Amino acid sequence: xxxxxQNVEEQHATDERLARLMKNDTVTGSExxxxxxxxEGVECVFGIPGGSIINVYDAIHDMxxxxxxxxxxEQGAIHAADGYxxxxxxxxxxxxxxxxxxxxxxxxxxxxxxxxxxxxVITGNVSTALIGTDAFQEAxxxxxxMPISKHSYLVRDAKDLPKIIREAFYIASTGRKGPVLxxxxxxxxxxTTTFRYPADKSEIRGYRPDVDPNAGQxxxxxxxxxxxxxxxxxxxxxxxxxxxxxxxxxxxxxxRIPVTTTLLGLGGFPSAHELxxxxxxxxxxxxxNKALQSCDLLIGIGARFDDRVTxxxxxxxxxxxxxxHIDIDPAEIGKIVQTAIPILGDxxxxxxxxxxxxxxxxxxxxxxxxxxxxxxxxxxYADSDTALKPQFVVDMIxxxxxxxxxxxxxxxxxxxxxxxxxxxxxxRSIITSGGLGTMGFGLPSAIGAQAGSPDRLVVSxxxxxxxxxxxxxxxxxxxxxxxxxxxxxxxxxLGMIRQWQELIYDGRFSHMELSxxxxxxxxxxxYGVRGLRATNKEEARSAWKQAMDLPGPVLxxFVVNQEENxxxxxxxxxxxxxxxxxxxx
Amino acid sequence: xxxxxxxxxxNNHPGVLQRVAGLFGRRGFNIDSITVGQSExxxxxxxxxxxxxxxxxxxQVHKQLYKLIDVVRIxxxxxxxxxxxxxxxxxxxxxxxxxxxxLGIVDPFRAAVIDVGKRHLIVQGVGEQEKxxxxxxxxxxxxxxxxxxxxxxxxxxGETAETATPDAALTR
Numbered sequence: 001x002x003x004x005x006q007n008v009e010e011q012h013a014t015d016e017r018l019a020r021l022m023k024n025d026t027v028t029g030s031e032x033x034x035x036x037x038x039x040e041g042v043e044c045v046f047g048i049p050g051g052s053i054i055n056v057y058d059a060i061h062d063m064x065x066x067x068x069x070x071x072x073x074e075q076g077a078i079h080a081a082d083g084y085x086x087x088x089x090x091x092x093x094x095x096x097x098x099x100x101x102x103x104x105x106x107x108x109x110x111x112x113x114x115x116x117x118x119x120x121v122i123t124g125n126v127s128t129a130l131i132g133t134d135a136f137q138e139a140x141x142x143x144x145x146m147p148i149s150k151h152s153y154l155v156r157d158a159k160d161l162p163k164i165i166r167e168a169f170y171i172a173s174t175g176r177k178g179p180v181l182x183x184x185x186x187x188x189x190x191x192t193t194t195f196r197y198p199a200d201k202s203e204i205r206g207y208r209p210d211v212d213p214n215a216g217q218x219x220x221x222x223x224x225x226x227x228x229x230x231x232x233x234x235x236x237x238x239x240x241x242x243x244x245x246x247x248x249x250x251x252x253x254x255x256r257i258p259v260t261t262t263l264l265g266l267g268g269f270p271s272a273h274e275l276x277x278x279x280x281x282x283x284x285x286x287x288x289n290k291a292l293q294s295c296d297l298l299i300g301i302g303a304r305f306d307d308r309v310t311x312x313x314x315x316x317x318x319x320x321x322x323x324x325h326i327d328i329d330p331a332e333i334g335k336i337v338q339t340a341i342p343i344l345g346d347x348x349x350x351x352x353x354x355x356x357x358x359x360x361x362x363x364x365x366x367x368x369x370x371x372x373x374x375x376x377x378x379x380x381y382a383d384s385d386t387a388l389k390p391q392f393v394v395d396m397i398x399x400x401x402x403x404x405x406x407x408x409x410x411x412x413x414x415x416x417x418x419x420x421x422x423x424x425x426x427x428r429s430i431i432t433s434g435g436l437g438t439m440g441f442g443l444p445s446a447i448g449a450q451a452g453s454p455d456r457l458v459v460s461x462x463x464x465x466x467x468x469x470x471x472x473x474x475x476x477x478x479x480x481x482x483x484x485x486x487x488x489x490x491x492x493x494l495g496m497i498r499q500w501q502e503l504i505y506d507g508r509f510s511h512m513e514l515s516x517x518x519x520x521x522x523x524x525x526x527y528g529v530r531g532l533r534a535t536n537k538e539e540a541r542s543a544w545k546q547a548m549d550l551p552g553p554v555l556x557x558f559v560v561n562q563e564e565n566x567x568x569x570x571x572x573x574x575x576x577x578x579x580x581x582x583x584x585x
Numbered sequence: 586x587x588x589x590x591x592x593x594x595x596n597n598h599p600g601v602l603q604r605v606a607g608l609f610g611r612r613g614f615n616i617d618s619i620t621v622g623q624s625e626x627x628x629x630x631x632x633x634x635x636x637x638x639x640x641x642x643x644x645q646v647h648k649q650l651y652k653l654i655d656v657v658r659i660x661x662x663x664x665x666x667x668x669x670x671x672x673x674x675x676x677x678x679x680x681x682x683x684x685x686x687x688l689g690i691v692d693p694f695r696a697a698v699i700d701v702g703k704r705h706l707i708v709q710g711v712g713e714q715e716k717x718x719x720x721x722x723x724x725x726x727x728x729x730x731x732x733x734x735x736x737x738x739x740x741x742x743g744e745t746a747e748t749a750t751p752d753a754a755l756t757r
Contacts, residue, residue, distance in 0.1 A: 206657030
């Protein structure tokens with residue numbers, strides 16, 4: 001009873017707040033922006049002020065309910081918004097000023113675009129009259145970001161702002177999600193207007209993100225499954241973004257089809273499940289890669305057949321008599337592989353419909369072979385009593401966190417080890433730059449993930465290279481006491497470069513050594529983040545325990561073996577069953 | 586490599602041409618010609634894009650274009666009976682006796698002389714691209730000083746344009 005009363009009161013407060021925010025007051029463009037963002041349900045914004053967006057920051061001064069986290073570099077701000085979006089499923093928002101502020105966002109916009117992450121990116125610009133004059137801190141950011149954003153707006157009149165913002169959230173968060181940029185000239189952010197927030201859902205002519213799946217094609221898929229003897233499901237981020245992990249699990253269990261999940265699809269299928277084969281591709285498991293090459297029916301679900309998955313595309317899945325592809329983006333269907341059974345639609349809707357009638361494939365012998373492969377060729381590494389192995393560190397963290405943490409990564413060897421050895425249990429657990437491969441992503445994305453999921457443990461895996469590309473954001477962890485556990489797998493080299501130079505370039509090591517790096521423990525302490533170091537297994541165990549026991553942010557510098565390579569590895573130009581398995585046992 | 590003429594209805598917003606042209610550029614699609622102008626609907630422009638490539642590439646052209654929020658509708662004109670036209674202005678040098686001969690060339694092409702100078706004429710030709718090419722070749726011996734061509738514009742012959750949505754493309 002008390003609970004219900006509380007809910008009624010809360011609802012009343014919410015209604016009152018909405019009415020206050022919706023009120024048709026005379027406002028500046030900046031106030032219209034902030035109100036619209038609050039009305040879209042924005043909880044926090046990451047950003048940095050500057051001359052062209054200073055009006056907006058002036059309006060924030062009068063709006064205590066608006067939460068803004070000040071980053072130290074715009075790239076940090078946008079990766080944080082990205083991490084927030086991936087962890088919560090909501091739209092991430094960031095602010096930056098014109099010119100260099102805006103261009104510093106470019107990498108983050110491209111990162112989000114490649115991985116279909118919903119962002120609304122707000123930039124200030126010079127006043128309308130100055131646009132095109134090479135004014136101070138002017139850059140044509142809508143032009144610059146056209147190829148790497150889902151859509152963009154240059155606002156010309158403050159009265160248009162509420163409608164544009166509503167539209168931007170709609171576009172960012174529907175269909176194949178992605179970043180939308182809104183560029184607001186300084187005179188527009190100071191211009192006064194009567195606030196009118198559009199009550200209706202945005203409707204954009206020619207933009208139809210909800211497509212009813214073609215029942216005939218689903219039927220065709222189900223018939224193909226019933227006949228298949230060696231079927232495989234290749235599941236990607238689309239499963240997670242559509243909140244369809246439950247549906248995928250039911251589908252795989254009903255049809256008795258083994259599942260491989262891409263890097264971004266990790267967590268979309270429980271890693272402990274007997275039908276799970278691990279990640280495919282360049283550093284995929286033996287079982288997944290072999291299965292893809294031998295399968296007679298391949299079902300891509302919310303995955304886009306990235307070249308790191310398919311490797312040599314012409315030799316990919318050569319025995320598949322049919323490839324089926326379920327995707328929300330029609331342009332992905334048939335783009336890379338010839339698709340006999342195209343199913344355009346929301347993955348969750350499609351799988352729900354399919355699950356109503358799905359029958360098992362003739363896959364029992366196939367599943368036996370796959371189980372045998374999993375036992376015969378697991379992911380492995382040569383552990384050592386003396387040297388600290390990076391895989392051991394990931395393994396240890398996976399075990400002690402029970403596979404329940406939100407894991408963010410940077411890009412490189414540690415990213416692959418995290419993907420291979422962390423045993424993901426549920427969706428929205430891995431946050432990594434899969435498409436663009438953005439170094440510098442690991443730390444700021446963890447900040448965003450933690451801000452959006454304050455009750456979850458966030459572990460950020462980084463290399464000693466990538467951490468230095470956005471290390472300044474350590475300040476945010478300390479300032480807001482965000483309890484991110486920042487792991488550095490420190491091998492004093494650009495590890496993936498070293499690995500390629502060793503294996504592909506005949507040991508001609510060129511500019512892969514990272515001598516001159518700071519003492520990361522001291523660096524952390526300089527920012528007010530607790531720093532720990534481990535150089536062997538015993539230290540690793542105790543440092544990690546200490547890190548978990550400390551309530552705030554901790555950076556742990558794991559000094560690991562330099563010569564360690566990521567295996568299996570498929571070299572560029574090879575087919576995915578042509579794996580270097582590594583000589584370790 | 587097949588030639589295709591596609592009609593694209595777009596929002597008449599700043600930067601739309603840049604979005605469309607940029608898409609073709611970065612995805613490696615050919616643009617043989619592109620024309621833009623107002624459509625029958627206020628606020629919308631129509632682009633006629635002549636492109637070439639195999640069926641798979643053309644499917645990608647359609648699908649990628651549809652991803653642009655400003656693209657409202659795409660019609661593959663080449664799939665149905667259509668009319669195609671281009672307009673060319675040709676400035677050709679013409680001293681006294683050549684003028685009469687050039688007028689003789691212009692006539693069967695149903696082209697027109699739209700400006701006469703002391704030592705030159707401007708010929709306006711309208712028609713399919715092959716016809717314009719032929720006209721230019723016949724004028725070339727007299728000394729072409731300048732050519733401008735509008736690029737192709739086109740329209741389906743039926744009462745309404747046939748539509749090819751991504752959905753339809755998938756279930757074909």
